Amino acid sequence: MTSEASVLASLNAGLRAALADDARVIVLGEDVLDPYGGAFKVTRGLSEKFPGRVLATPISEAAIVAVATGLALRGFRPVAEIMFGDFLFLAGDQIVNHAAKYRAMFNDQVRVPLVIRAPMGGRRGYGPTHSQSLEKHFLGVPGLWVAAPHPLTDPGALLRQAIALDDPVLFVENKIGYGEPVRREVPGYATIRLADAAVPFPTVWLKPQAPADGLLVCYGGMTPFALEAARHLREREQLHLGLLVVSQLSPVPVAHLAAVLGDAAAFPIVTVEEAPAEGGWGAEIIATIAQLRDARGLESASYRRVGAKTAPIPSARALEEAMLPQARDIVAAVLECF
Amino acid sequence: MSDGPYAANDLRLAVTDRASPLADHYRLAAGIRGFEQLLLDAFAQGRVAGTTHTCMGQEIAAVAITAALDRARDCVFSNHRGHGHFLAYCGEAFALLAEIFGRPDGVCGGRGGSQHLHRRNFYSNGVLGGTVGNAVGIALAEKQRATGAVTCAWLGDGAFGEGLVYEAMNIAALWKLPILFAIEANGIAQTTPTDMQLAGTLSARCAAFDIPVEEVSGADLAETLGAAVRAVDATRAEQRPHAVISRALRLGPHSKGDDTRDPAMLRAAWGHDPLTALRREAGGAADAIDREIADLVRAMLAAALAGSAGA
Numbered sequence: 001m002t003s004e005a006s007v008l009a010s011l012n013a014g015l016r017a018a019l020a021d022d023a024r025v026i027v028l029g030e031d032v033l034d035p036y037g038g039a040f041k042v043t044r045g046l047s048e049k050f051p052g053r054v055l056a057t058p059i060s061e062a063a064i065v066a067v068a069t070g071l072a073l074r075g076f077r078p079v080a081e082i083m084f085g086d087f088l089f090l091a092g093d094q095i096v097n098h099a100a101k102y103r104a105m106f107n108d109q110v111r112v113p114l115v116i117r118a119p120m121g122g123r124r125g126y127g128p129t130h131s132q133s134l135e136k137h138f139l140g141v142p143g144l145w146v147a148a149p150h151p152l153t154d155p156g157a158l159l160r161q162a163i164a165l166d167d168p169v170l171f172v173e174n175k176i177g178y179g180e181p182v183r184r185e186v187p188g189y190a191t192i193r194l195a196d197a198a199v200p201f202p203t204v205w206l207k208p209q210a211p212a213d214g215l216l217v218c219y220g221g222m223t224p225f226a227l228e229a230a231r232h233l234r235e236r237e238q239l240h241l242g243l244l245v246v247s248q249l250s251p252v253p254v255a256h257l258a259a260v261l262g263d264a265a266a267f268p269i270v271t272v273e274e275a276p277a278e279g280g281w282g283a284e285i286i287a288t289i290a291q292l293r294d295a296r297g298l299e300s301a302s303y304r305r306v307g308a309k310t311a312p313i314p315s316a317r318a319l320e321e322a323m324l325p326q327a328r329d330i331v332a333a334v335l336e337c338f
Numbered sequence: 339m340s341d342g343p344y345a346a347n348d349l350r351l352a353v354t355d356r357a358s359p360l361a362d363h364y365r366l367a368a369g370i371r372g373f374e375q376l377l378l379d380a381f382a383q384g385r386v387a388g389t390t391h392t393c394m395g396q397e398i399a400a401v402a403i404t405a406a407l408d409r410a411r412d413c414v415f416s417n418h419r420g421h422g423h424f425l426a427y428c429g430e431a432f433a434l435l436a437e438i439f440g441r442p443d444g445v446c447g448g449r450g451g452s453q454h455l456h457r458r459n460f461y462s463n464g465v466l467g468g469t470v471g472n473a474v475g476i477a478l479a480e481k482q483r484a485t486g487a488v489t490c491a492w493l494g495d496g497a498f499g500e501g502l503v504y505e506a507m508n509i510a511a512l513w514k515l516p517i518l519f520a521i522e523a524n525g526i527a528q529t530t531p532t533d534m535q536l537a538g539t540l541s542a543r544c545a546a547f548d549i550p551v552e553e554v555s556g557a558d559l560a561e562t563l564g565a566a567v568r569a570v571d572a573t574r575a576e577q578r579p580h581a582v583i584s585r586a587l588r589l590g591p592h593s594k595g596d597d598t599r600d601p602a603m604l605r606a607a608w609g610h611d612p613l614t615a616l617r618r619e620a621g622g623a624a625d626a627i628d629r630e631i632a633d634l635v636r637a638m639l640a641a642a643l644a645g646s647a648g649a
Contacts, residue, residue, distance in 0.1 A: 026482070055513075057509065058505070058508055058509065058512070060505035060508070060509065062468075062471065062501070062502045063471050063502060063506050065471075066470075066471020066472050066474065066475060066502060066505075066506065067471060067475035067478060067506075067509060068475060069471075069472050069475055070415075070472040070473060070474060070475015070476040070477070070479060071475045071476075071478060071479045071482075072475075073461065073472065073475070073476060074413075074475075074476050074479035074480065075479065076482070078475075093502075094468055094471065094502075097463075097465045097468065098463060098465065098468050098469075098471075098472060101454075102456075102461075102463075104449060105446060105449055105450045106454065106456035106461075107446040107447035107449045107450065107456075109446070110456060
């Protein structure tokens, strides 16, 4: 992956490589065929290259996941696309009560190696029903992994990792994140990549060169916003923030959180997500960190959650911008801690 | 998938195929009835916790439609009322009983229970409608691999309230998938009569997707087996979905004691119990078969209540 490639190009290349390398991989979803290649073009060029293995479905999200689950039960490795993540609830019963359940309720006699790709997020003016980040509702579902690529990892490799996993994975992409350039390093930080057997989807830890004054924890489409906020805080406030960019949203990557906490003195922690923070991903991260600190007898410190305002996302650009979390909201949350 | 850690013992029913003599079909159907009665008794006596949905009255569809399948390759996706389907598929009565009794030697180690079973190419789930979509996916998998397998999806008239059933039927017909929709129109959805929850007809709903459909009483083994054989063979040969609708009534409660139907109507239905008719047709062998099933039921219950796997 060159530093020029976008998240979109990386995902497309990853899917292409998965189809080329493994005859069990099969792609299905709405409008995924060429020349259209999917609403966000992740499947572009695939149906021409792999005829019969990229299937255009009716507008039937529940059936897309249901059929993919049936394929997975019989040894295929289906990759289902839900055109807008907002529509995941149409397939919610299939995800929660079928795909995620079968392995456990059949006593480990089956596996369901299924990937459900879902573009989430706003900032494109698509309005209340085509702009949400609904992944928080699928966190903590037994038997289901939730993963999200971001520009500091190799999104295509992450997708291939999800496809290789023997359990269902909800793979959350971010709509404006598709255009972000993929990069391995960020100037001013040491890049540490955390990965282990317990947490298959890696975490990127950006350690500032000066001792860290605090930590931003984010994922997916909020990564560029967190980086911008950290730059602002360094340049304007002389505050040096570490960044923890996770790609495994569920189960919580406890081992990675523990590694970052180390034995350091207490420092403020700010979580950053695009969805409303109430009942969200950041709350779970903060609860986990607080428990880890407690268990180690570490002092606690300030915690803040940054997310969208709790209201439907408006269509008008200015209203949407005021509603979704911006870099300035992250800066403000950090400054509250000092 | 490999065999699970469940009990492999002699406490099982002999399954039948399309060439089996009538007496063998009767033995299997009577075995299913005996199994279901054993369960209802065990629940009534407080010997088992949880829930169950029995198929008394509907045994003939389970036996005949499964007999028409090719167990070496065909797949089955069953629903919440699936004991008959499971027993007709593999006959493993004790493994099923142990599962419902929550024993580690149950077919799914006690984790699935009555509604969530898996054995070889047999799967079930207790959420209505969703299973039909999964079955279509299985049919697609088998077609992609050109195994020649037919997938049998069991669903009741109550499940026709679920939208996913139509999404699944549409895809099955559109993609010409080898799937048999085995529809049990037992006239009641838990406590709601079909005429209070279904507009139009089931056959018209199948026809809307160009899915050929044959209706049977579900009370006559030869009639049901004949329709099942035609439908399974056509599904395999034409590589497209077919449907069979069985009209057999549910004679027992939805679950364990929750039957709100008119007692006079139920008495009349029991008076036309399809198993009684099949027993008559089985002739002189029936008495011995009944004793055999009674012995099996007693032995299964004793084994299920014993501390270790029934050996």
